[in-house]
Amino acid sequence: MKQNFLRFLAVIVVFGLLLTACKPAATEVPVVPPTEVAPIVPTEPAPVAPTEVAPVPPTEVAVATTPNCGTDPVVLKATFETGFDIPFKLAEEFTKQFPNVTWDISQDQFANLITSTPLVLASDNAPDLLRLPTMVSFAKDGLLMNLDNYAKVFGWDQWPVPQLNQNRIDADGVRGSGTLYAMGLNYSLTGVFYNKKLAAQIGMTDAPKTIAEFESLLAAAKTAGLQPIMMWGSAKSGMGLAFPLQQLMAAYGPVGPINEWIFGKAGATIDTPTNLIAAQHLEQWIKAGYFPTDINAIEYTDAAARFGKGEGVFTFNGDWQNAGYDKDLPGNVGFFLMPPAEAGGGYAAMSAPLTFGIAAKAKHADCAAFFLNWVASNDTARGIDVAIGGSNPGGPAGATMPAVTAGSVTNETLAAGPVMGADGGAMDFIANATSSIFAQGWTPELQKMVGGQQDAAGLLKSVQAEYERELAQ
Amino acid sequence: MTFDYQPAFTSASRKPRTSKRAHREAFVGWLYVLPALLMYAVFVLVPFLLTIIYSFHRWNGVGPMTWVGLKNYITVFQVPDLMGTIFHAFWLVVWFSFIPVGLGLVVASVINHVATGRFGEIARTVLFLPYVIALVAAGIIWGWLFSLSGLVNQFLSIIGLGSITRAWLGDFNWALSAVGIIGIWVLLGFCTVLLSTAISKVDPSLYEAARIDGSNWIREFFEITIPLLKQEIGVCLTVTVIFALATFDIVYVATAGGPGNATSVPGLQIYILAFAQRNIGLASALAVMLMILVVVIIIPIQRLNKETY
16 A cells, blocks of 8 residues: 555656646747947927827838738737726727727736736736736746837837836846837826815915925915825735835936936945935824825725825825826816925926737737727827827837826826926836836835834935845746 | 445555556546645645745846845845744734634633524624625725724723823834734634534533532633533634734735834735836745744644544
């Protein structure tokens, strides 16, 4: 009996080893080197959100030679993010305009996309078009299609530079330049939203012009017995204080080094003297009671709901929340970009693309690329982009900016885009530097700062150590 | 007939070569077991072996896999946060195991004494319900209950303890214990049902005899119930200790490891390492160490359990 059992165990071990050998593309995935690096030609410092009317949509330029969806029936396989209606509505409209194209859409939560995307991309049934939760490792593993040729053919490389930069990855795996691996369906903008009634109550007539002015408003709100800033901080949503922290960093220091750190440039550090000043300000805000006392237990949706019910004069967030704010507090929510440290300084903000890529194994890559181009250049698509998502649709300089309901906060965020763009203040989010710097670095360390267990200097040192540890892996 | 058959069967099993029939029976036996064995092999043994293999490699789940020897195991000891999570798991053993088993014994004994019949069934069902409720829903409900304006704080304010109210799941000192309370809520029903079933099998004449001798409920509990339920208590302890040490879902839905890393547990770290950082090797090494830890703790409980019989 014992012998039988041993024999059986041996079979199982061999079976296991065989399966190991069969695991999905573990050792044999060819790493596709970025072939053609498109030169970035900074034509004009055009704002990301141009408002003038475009004379000709780019899709009409040399249609015969550009990739398209043809006339035969095509089923585009796509993976979208649950909870974000934009791609679904765009897909619907695309089929209306190009009836030969239908969709096979699967969807999942963002957190699940992080875990499932590499496997989906490596499978033989990879999607043509997919929402990318992160990019660098997928590109390094050769799982994403190089979009440089599409960029040339469709003229994307002539678009205002900041749009495409965040989706470029160089040969060392550093984002910001190099091969194009993704496109944005739109370009979100972050800043400070405020409750107009409560802001008037504390004497705010115009948006603050400096950090000092903003801090005096926060102090006034505290004195008036109001909640100065509503934010979230639970680990379940990720720590929202990373928003004001990064805005303070960009107010006290240049944007360039922050982006270099996010993009993983060699030798980049977040532990700089100006970032320390920013972190010290945040620490003072925490100690002054400008954030809710229970912030470490507040989730994103709770914070948005509480702000919508009038709790909080200000909140740091992005324009993806516009529709929610307009619904909860119609006509009563305003927006301004985080002011610079000194009057007359440049404005900066996190402005990230809603990133979509094409799988290296995509069966209808041309059609997927055509769709991405259509989203940015078709007036109806751009209208959907703004109406549903509240964010700037990007696209070529001079493309039509869709009309927005008067009194909507979307008007204010769209107007703020060009201001930030003109100052060259677009940043990616410090939470996106590595795949788990938010979960393992910013969130726990900022939570400790709220709990009085971490100071400004320690925060930056700890996060930098975690960053280096993750990059070294 | 039976008497004649038995020796024949025994001798056949002792000398398998002499009996083709025994061979055939064994073969048929294996065929019956095969489907279950296949499932067990595919879903338990293979992942188990693969985890061990991965733990000696550096691999992101997709790209090339590189042999790194014991490096991942050394890293587990070097990163303080990873070791810290194991201490959190031990603290959760108190909440997920000792309290539910202790409380379960008392509740089961009380139900058996005072609430027999339909009321007892209802009580058992109500207590067992949390065990079958999806933990994601439970996490959301407990998030509300433990929030600053939640029911727990409202109750504390009513009884004059307003000064200690706080966002329990966001408090560095209390978050882990608050997660522990969710664990009690989930596991108390399981322990109660298992133990009350065992109590109902205890010969009632033992209790009657004790009562005739003048013992009260407490004496019966310690002198009869606990000694006779040692095996079931052992099962409860084994299941709940494993649940505590390898917990992931309760922590993930309640706090996701926060605030800071105050509620981070090995299961959560394994998940983050494997799926967020895509460091399958290190995640596997931590998983293997967690498994060894569980086995090291469970074996004495099992041995203790056997010694009593």
